[in-house]
Structures are given as C-alpha cells and as structure tokens.
Amino acid sequence: MSDRASSPKKSPKSPSSGASEVVLHDAGHWAALAQDEQDEDTDSSLGKDAESSTASMTSSILNYRTIKGRTYHSERGNAEYWASNDAQQNEVMDIIHHFLVLTLDGKLHLAPLKDxxxxxxxxxxxxxxxAIDFADEHPQAEVIGTDISPIQPSWVPPNVKFDWSALFQEAYRSCKPGGWVESFEASPCLESDDDTVKEGSAMSEWGKFFIEGGKRLGRTFTILDDDLQKKGMEDAGFTDIQTRDFKLPIGSWPKDPKLQEIGSFAFAAMDQDLEGFVLYMASVVLGWSQDEVTVYCSQLRRELRSAKYHPYCRLRLVYGRKPE
Incomplete structure (x- = not known):
C-alpha cells in the first residue's frame, strides 16, 4: 500500500510545525478558479457510498454546541475538537473505518495481540x-471505548485531552506488562507524486486549515511530520516499536483494484461532508464566513470529482509493547 499508490515524482513535503505561518487564499480566489475551470474536463472520479447507523445517550454532556447548523461536542472539559459530531459526520466516520480496515487487508490492528x-x-x-467489531472477534475480551462526544450506543466519555506525550505515558501506565498500544494517525495534507495537486489548488490548501488552526488552538496537526507517535512511545518506555506508513488515495484514480476500492471509499467520506471536517477550523478558529466556507468547499468538491487530480494523504500506524 505504501508504494503502489504513488506516481513517479517525489511527493512535496507537508508543512511541519516548525514552518512559517501558512497562507490561505480567500473566497474570491476559489470563485475565480471555479469560473476558470467551468469549461475544462470534468471526468468523474466518484466513489462508493456506505450506510451506517449511530445512537446517542442522554446526559448533561449532550449539550452540544451548534455552529452554523452543525453540532459539535460541548465545551465541557475545554477539549476543543474540530469535526462535527452529528449524524452526517458519524456516517462519514464509519466509512473511514471501512477504508482503514481495507488498508490493513481486513485487519482491525497490526499489533501481535494474544488470542x-x-x-x-x-x-x-x-x-x-x-470497538464493536473487535468485541465481535474477541467475545472473551472486555472492550471499552472513550471519546469526547458520547455518540456511541452506551459508553460515557471522560474529558480527554490529547497531549501526545501525556497520552502515551497514560497508555503505558494503564497497559498491563506485555500488553500492546497501537496508534493510527493521518496527515491532514492532500499530496500527489505527479504534481497534479498544485500549489494554489483547493486540495493543496486543505491541510493548511488544520495546521494553522491547530497552532491557534495550541494543538498540533503535524503528527506524522514530527513523528510524535514513535517519540511518544519511546519516551513513555514502550519497546518493540514498529512503524508502518501508507498512502491513502482519495478517489478511484489508482490502477490497482484494491487501491481503487480504498480510494473510492476515501472519496465518499470527504465528498459526503467536507463542511463537517473543515467548518469549525475555518469559521470558529480562522474567522471565515459561511459563504467563504461554502465557496471553498464547492471548489474542493469540483477538484475531488475531477479525474485530473491524483491526491492521497499519508497514514502512519505505530505500535509498541510494555515490557513484562
């Protein structure tokens, strides 16, 4: 997976946490770009759809914030999170789960867990x-899921703050000797190896929302570039640490049938709810208006649906063992 999705040229490096402040084009740029592209080739690169269901629980933490018609986790615990938690975004999350499992050849994890x-x-x-799929595969195990928004069937979430060093230190403390911890993260940046994702395109600016917004929130989105997963595990004391890198195609452009399927689902996840991903960062953190977000997302959808682009994002899975 990590090599076959790539095109001949070397991928441009994503902005890192040490880079200068990123510059986002305004809505006028995207409106003009859309007008320029109206008569160009728009061969479709549409993906497949998937259905899912979600449920919620009744508690005080369900006092979600509403931002421009979308719901987000409450501010309880001051744990800001950038994605919506409503039904539309929840369906996207289940699509993401599906293509990540496909990426791992049908596995739910790579750490060598005991039966x-x-x-x-x-x-x-x-x-x-x-958690539900893992519990089905391991009926003898007690599986607990936690999150900042209680959108699962029955679990009550704690206030989770994602300080990366503290996260892996707490994971180490909680893990039994001989147990494993696995982390699967994605870069927010859309890249290409054949220069189809060009600077100034909507695709090239997607990751900048999260990198710049994260800086203003005091939360990093350059997890892969800064190698925070491996560093965090090493600092916490984990051993036998293994790292796997993948390229996740967005769209059905790869020639490999497996990557076509993965890319189709990845496209479906983005196309179904671009606004749910970017609205909080763009509107609340960076100060964009609803119209500006709409214009940008319209241009990004146009690019995603065009066969001219060959975007992917980088994924990294890292797992390590607590010594016995």
Whole structure:
C-alpha cells in the first residue's frame, strides 16, 4: 500500500510545525478558479457510498454546541475538537473505518495481540464501530471505548485531552506488562507524486486549515511530520516499536483494484461532508464566513470529482509493547 499508490515524482513535503505561518487564499480566489475551470474536463472520479447507523445517550454532556447548523461536542472539559459530531459526520466516520480496515487487508490492528486478550481500550472511539467489531472477534475480551462526544450506543466519555506525550505515558501506565498500544494517525495534507495537486489548488490548501488552526488552538496537526507517535512511545518506555506508513488515495484514480476500492471509499467520506471536517477550523478558529466556507468547499468538491487530480494523504500506524 505504501508504494503502489504513488506516481513517479517525489511527493512535496507537508508543512511541519516548525514552518512559517501558512497562507490561505480567500473566497474570491476559489470563485475565480471555479469560473476558470467551468469549461475544462470534468471526468468523474466518484466513489462508493456506505450506510451506517449511530445512537446517542442522554446526559448533561449532550449539550452540544451548534455552529452554523452543525453540532459539535460541548465545551465541557475545554477539549476543543474540530469535526462535527452529528449524524452526517458519524456516517462519514464509519466509512473511514471501512477504508482503514481495507488498508490493513481486513485487519482491525497490526499489533501481535494474544488470542486470549482480556481488556481493550479504544481511545477516540467515534461511533464505536472499531470497538464493536473487535468485541465481535474477541467475545472473551472486555472492550471499552472513550471519546469526547458520547455518540456511541452506551459508553460515557471522560474529558480527554490529547497531549501526545501525556497520552502515551497514560497508555503505558494503564497497559498491563506485555500488553500492546497501537496508534493510527493521518496527515491532514492532500499530496500527489505527479504534481497534479498544485500549489494554489483547493486540495493543496486543505491541510493548511488544520495546521494553522491547530497552532491557534495550541494543538498540533503535524503528527506524522514530527513523528510524535514513535517519540511518544519511546519516551513513555514502550519497546518493540514498529512503524508502518501508507498512502491513502482519495478517489478511484489508482490502477490497482484494491487501491481503487480504498480510494473510492476515501472519496465518499470527504465528498459526503467536507463542511463537517473543515467548518469549525475555518469559521470558529480562522474567522471565515459561511459563504467563504461554502465557496471553498464547492471548489474542493469540483477538484475531488475531477479525474485530473491524483491526491492521497499519508497514514502512519505505530505500535509498541510494555515490557513484562
């Protein structure tokens, strides 16, 4: 997966946490770009759809904030999170789960867990679909999922603050000797190896929302570039640390059938709810208006649906063992 999705040229490096402040084009740029591209080739690169269901619980933490018609987790615990938690975004999360499992050749994890595993904690469980699938495969195990928004069927979330060093230190403390911790993260940047994702395109600016917004929130989105997963595990004391890098195609452009399927689902996840991903960062953190967000997302959808672009994002899975 990590090599076959790439095109001949070397991928441009994503902005890192040490880079200068990123510059985002305004809505006028995207409106003009859309007008320029109206008569160009717009061969479709549409992906497949998937259905899912979600449920919620009744508690005080369900006092979600509403931002321009979309709901977000409450401010309880001051744990800011950038994605919506409503039904539309929850369906997207289940699509993401599906293509990540496809990326791992149908596996839910890569860490070499024992068959008789007893206790599992899924941090950032989302809709709970990974935890539910794992529990189905391991009926003897107690599986607990936690998240900042209680959109799972029955679990009550704690206030989770994602300080990366503290996260892995707490994971180390909570893990039994001989147990494993696995982290799967994505770069927010859309890249290409054949220069189809050019500077100034909507695709090239997607990651900048999260990198710049994260700086203003005091939260990093350059997890892969800064190698925070491996560093955090090493500092916490984990051993036998293994790292796997993947390229996740967005769209059905790869020639490989497996990557076409993965890319189709990745496209579906983005196309279904671009606003749910970017609205908080663009509107609340960076101060964009609803119209500006709409214009940008319209141009990004146009690019995603065009066969001219060959975008992917980088994924990294890291796992390590607590010594016995």
């Amino acid at each position: 008789d595993i007893k206790s599992v904690l899924d941090v950032g469980t989302g809709t709970g679909i990974w």
